[in-house]
Amino acid sequence: MKRFIGLRGAASALIAISSVGLFSTAVSSSGASAAGSTFVIGSVNSVQKIDPDVVTNFLDFSALGLIYQTLVQENAKLQIEPDLATSWAFSNGNRTLTLQLRQNVKFDDGSTMNSADVVASLQRAILPATNDASASFIGSVTNIAASGANSVVLTMSHPDVSVLEGLSTVNMAIMPASAITAGTIATKPDGTGPFEYSNWVANTSFTMTANPTYWGGKPSLATVEIETIPTEQSISSALQAGTIQMGLLSQPTVVNTLPKSYGIQKVMTLSYRALQLQDKKGVLANVNARRAIACATNRKQIVQDAVFGQGKVVGPVPLGPYATTPVSAICPTQNLKQAKKYLKLAGKPKGFTFTAITSTDLDSTSAAQAIAMQSELAKVGIKMNIQNLASAAYIQDWLKGKFQAAFAENGADPDPYVMYNRYFGADANYPIPAGYSSSSLKSLLLAGDENSTTAGQVKDWKALSNNLTNNAVWIWLFDSYDFAALAPTVKGFTLSPVNSTQLASLANTSVS
């Protein structure tokens, strides 16, 4: 017996280590309560930048949208509503926009917001050296001037009612003129929102505290922390362990594993999936070849295969008052007979071959979309080769237009001008990846932008959608959901589809 004492010691150590799980369950609740004073949000992404003018990452918009505010904002129905501007009016044939500012609004540094701050903020946004990614949305603005302490006047080079949409993004955040002068914006956020910046650990966490002087009333959550958790499965586990109170998710498979007691909120994302085509050369220069692809595509099947049915087939304008209905002017649903007719008209009755690029780094569902589409196109003899690229390679090829077709997830906007002027407008930023241009599209975009009546815009934007889909410029596929999983104790949170205000209702959220 004595001779095996050493082995027994090793076995005892093993058992002791294995028992830790049993003992430690007793302390799990204490661990959760330690984090209880902080409302923790788990996300696979991390805050990348804290200068609101240069952010491009979705989470950056959501996080900084709690600290900074804009003159106007989009509500859950994607309609423009007041934020730091209480009212506004277009004049001079939609070439001048006058905004009245909210009064008694304080920045985190204690100073009161006035028109000088607004002018300085917008001027910083359009300054080329700032590299503001949304500067083009207010590219028509030629002058920004204060009109008294609480009014600002924007002068545009041409009639442009879409400028309001441009002002609603965090990239147009209002910040103190003194902070702009001091050059502290990129290191210490200072806004007027419900929360104040507290701490940022790159790739780990971003922490905010309640703003006691918030004009909308001090939030009940004392501290909000966005914690980077590398996988959605780990977010689900942390939520169930009670160490986080909210998880931002996009994978339906993970959402479905959560018990029913957890609140699941889902909203259509303000984006869309499309197969972008290079329409200027090769077989895809033939409009009937493109139409054949459009008619052979089974969008419902793609939604099923790519996001397990958690999405909606959409046209060029996925959401908002100008949403495209039906989703396409030709073949809104799969029509193989019609696809074959278009192939004959294209002079390719037996079909043709083209290559589509995907990047699962950028959109994890893109390969599933491509495979689903590949099998449907094959039914009419169209062979689609698939090339999956790393994110950087995809971006470089996309920007240079070095592709025949590209599965893309593009940001959307309720205003079709903001969405498509960058691709097809006279002053487009992305004419090369857009792969198509026409004078009729440019005219439609301008007409819709200059039209200030709702009825007129509905008509203009419907014509735009029809033009895009009738020419099968791209093949618009679907929009998917974003999910917020909430601990059972969380009350009052509503997920917004708009990036800049996605988490805005945290101002009214409480934990019971």
Place this chain on the structure above:
Amino acid sequence: MSIILAVVRRTLSTIVTLFGVSVIIFVVLRLLPGNAVTESLGVSEGLLTKAQIAALNHYYGVGQPLLQQYWSWLHSLLTGNLGVSLVSREPVSTLIGTALPVTLELAFFAMLIGVIIGIGFGMWSALHPGRWQDDIGQGISVVGLAIPSFILGTVLVVFMSSHFHYFPSSLPFVGVFTNPWLNFQQIIFPALVLSLGIAAAILRTTRAAVLEISGLNFARTALGKGVSRQAFVWRHLFFNALTAVTTMSGIQLGYLLGGTVIIEQIFILPGLGRLLITSINDRDFPVVQSVVLIFAAGFVIVNMLVDVFYTLIDPRTRKR
């Protein structure tokens, strides 16, 4: 004298190896498409003018000639300056200084558990060949080798969180001196997962070595001369098997550093592995280069220490 010579020889080869690693990692990273600007802006890069992109390239330091970049990095490295992260603008040494202790602690616990289980069950199996004790040992080794650590880790996390609402690693990581008990809970489970593969390899090596040695003439002679069972097991069998066990442990420790990359992702530990993955995704070259160099240095140094250890435990190697 031979030990000193061995150390000097291995140190020199370590320096050459690390230099080679630095060149390879530098070149490979530059062969990847894209850079910090692309990763930072995505397709929004297309919204900027050429002058703006040139300004960003200058800011991120990605426009310089390759040789100049490498020389600049190497020079800084030799003077103890690892550079600055392109993403967070924090010194790389600060980022590594925060992450390295987490990975070292994880590796230490995983190795400790792996060695205890591996040697313990390996000896137990070897001393009872063909019996139920051997079957248990063999079973553990098969399970340990067959189940990838990322699957075991995921299953463990899902099981603990869904059944016991327990996932201590998802709380902000605390240092061992700040809250030893919470730190232990955060480290022990990923360490257990990592240790299983290590234990399996060491277990098989220990068992095979002990069985082989127990059949040699000197072992039978020792038994014939009436050496006590305990002395026979530990002094004659275990000590002689130690060379093989040490070799396997050294190899496992080297692989362990790589294994932490995935386990730190699953268990949300802010260690070097997670820092490496994030930095690769961000094309944050200064961080990636330094972290890979640390992993490589760790592997090489461990191997050097194993070689030195040989000379201590096996006098025959000193005469070579």
